[in-house]
Amino acid sequence: MSRNNFVCSKKIKMLAFIVTVFVVGSYVYGHAFKGDIVPGNRADMQQQQSPLVHPASQESSRTHNKFVPSDFGAQQCEKKMKDLEERLSNIEQERKTYPETKYLTYKDKKRILVTGGAGFVGSHLVDALMMRGHEVTVVDNFFTGRKRNIVHWIGHENFELLHHDIVNPLYIEVDEIYHLASPASPPHYMFNPVKTLKTNTLGTINILGLAKRVRARVLFASTSEVYGDPEEHPQSEDYWGHVNPIGPRACYDEGKRVAETLCYSYMKQDNIDVRVARIFNTYGPRMHMNDGRVVSNFILQSLQNEALTIYGSGEQTRSFQYVSDLVDGLMALMRSNYTLPVNLGNPEEHTINEFAHIIKKIIGQCSITNHSAVWSGYVVPMLDGLNWTIAYFRDELQHAKRKENFHVWEPRSASNYKMHGQQNQQWLPHL
Numbered sequence: 001m002s003r004n005n006f007v008c009s010k011k012i013k014m015l016a017f018i019v020t021v022f023v024v025g026s027y028v029y030g031h032a033f034k035g036d037i038v039p040g041n042r043a044d045m046q047q048q049q050s051p052l053v054h055p056a057s058q059e060s061s062r063t064h065n066k067f068v069p070s071d072f073g074a075q076q077c078e079k080k081m082k083d084l085e086e087r088l089s090n091i092e093q094e095r096k097t098y099p100e101t102k103y104l105t106y107k108d109k110k111r112i113l114v115t116g117g118a119g120f121v122g123s124h125l126v127d128a129l130m131m132r133g134h135e136v137t138v139v140d141n142f143f144t145g146r147k148r149n150i151v152h153w154i155g156h157e158n159f160e161l162l163h164h165d166i167v168n169p170l171y172i173e174v175d176e177i178y179h180l181a182s183p184a185s186p187p188h189y190m191f192n193p194v195k196t197l198k199t200n201t202l203g204t205i206n207i208l209g210l211a212k213r214v215r216a217r218v219l220f221a222s223t224s225e226v227y228g229d230p231e232e233h234p235q236s237e238d239y240w241g242h243v244n245p246i247g248p249r250a251c252y253d254e255g256k257r258v259a260e261t262l263c264y265s266y267m268k269q270d271n272i273d274v275r276v277a278r279i280f281n282t283y284g285p286r287m288h289m290n291d292g293r294v295v296s297n298f299i300l301q302s303l304q305n306e307a308l309t310i311y312g313s314g315e316q317t318r319s320f321q322y323v324s325d326l327v328d329g330l331m332a333l334m335r336s337n338y339t340l341p342v343n344l345g346n347p348e349e350h351t352i353n354e355f356a357h358i359i360k361k362i363i364g365q366c367s368i369t370n371h372s373a374v375w376s377g378y379v380v381p382m383l384d385g386l387n388w389t390i391a392y393f394r395d396e397l398q399h400a401k402r403k404e405n406f407h408v409w410e411p412r413s414a415s416n417y418k419m420h421g422q423q424n425q426q427w428l429p430h431l
């Protein structure tokens with residue numbers, strides 16, 4: 001075969017191949033996929049029957065053959081597209097907004113760790129620090145804390161949440177540490193006494209170790225329980241206490257005492273900057289429903305028309321501070337140069353009987369004070385604090401009842417409970 005003939009036959013073969021591809025392609029394109037993906041007049045397309053489908057078996061084929069030409073698939077697609085568009089616009093509308101926080105420059109902004117920041121006191125402290133423009137990291141194992149308490153900050157550029165148990169070491173970079181992680185109410189700390197001890201001893205060693213590594217100032221949330229069953233009233237900070245080391249509360253009382261000792265040992269040995277707050281009874285919204293202490297017990301019993309349980313004669317006295325006062329006290333202590341332990345509590349003492357009457361009276365009158373103008377300096381008046389706390393517990397009870405009746409899970413954010421400066425704010429006097 002000459003060279004010319006060879007080239008010619010090669011060209012013919014190529015041409016035949018292209019024609020074959022073209023014919024097969026148009027056949028498949030024109031018939032097999034027609035109606036599913038080719039845009040055009042759907043009525044025309046419906047008139048042309050695909051040769052792949054026998055007319056007699058058309059109905060059944062519609063459901064079984066994915067190449068079946070029909071407007072069924074197109075309708076499904078359109079419906080799905082509409083659903084997706086709707087969901088997208090819903091998500092866009094629900095875009096999270098945050099309370100307006102103060103702007104701090106790099107120089108003034110601190111990186112602050114709050115251990116136990118999802119708990120009752122911790123979450124209020126987090127609110128206050130965030131509002132002041134700091135960067136806040138919460139570390140919590142959610143034993144008694146709830147995401148609901150801090151959910152209104154999740155996603156904020158200054159906020160971070162770490163699910164972590166402080167019994168294990170933690171390696172982050174911070175300037176200040178508020179060390180609050182520990183169950184605080186008797187039913188919670190007695191639930192697992194060994195764990196309570198580990199949290200207050202091993203946990204505190206880990207936090208002080210972190211402070212030593214990054215040279216951070218640490219504020220330890222101690223308790224008036226370090227005085228045990230005190231023999232003097234009121235207790236001043238230089239009273240050493242009267243504690244039973246093997247009693248049912250020892251896991252908490254002794255745990256806190258060791259933690260204080262650890263703080264001052266790290267201070268002496270490693271020059272760690274420590275502050276110790278001995279906190280007295282505190283109350284307010286976000287208290288646990290099973291807190292089990294007198295404020296929550298009385299309020300819940302009253303709201304449910306039950307008799308209030310008073311142990312003993314009721315003539316024993318207690319003082320109760322509203323949570324925002326405690327938060328102010330903790331931040332003031334952190335800023336101060338005072339390194340010895342400080343008692344933080346409301347100096348106003350009430351007998352348990354008096355207290356029961358106050359709560360009965362408020363709930364009997366169903367009075368919810370409009371607090372917008374009540375903030376009066378350092379101490380929140382008891383009636384105001386109680387009104388806000390009662391509003392919170394009433395809401396919690398209704399929520400629990402709704403859940404019981406309808407067996408539905410309703411996500412609720414703490415921001416429903418009114419952040420400072422937002423509408424419907426019933427129970428936060430200030431931040």
Ligand SMILES: NC(=O)c1ccc[n+]([C@@H]2O[C@H](COP(=O)([O-])OP(=O)(O)OC[C@H]3O[C@@H](n4cnc5c(N)ncnc54)[C@H](O)[C@@H]3O)[C@@H](O)[C@H]2O)c1
Binds near residue numbers: 166183224288
């Ligand atoms: N509320 C009061 O009246 C009161 C009184 C005295 C002292 N205190 C102290 O203040 C601090 C806060 O008390 P609260 O009333 O907010 O209690 P809370 O139980 O509401 O908060 C404690 C938080 O610490 C977390 N936590 C517990 N163990 C942890 C662990 N091993 N690792 C990480 N997180 C852990 C819990 O999940 C919770 O979020 C506690 O240290 C408590 O001892 C509180």
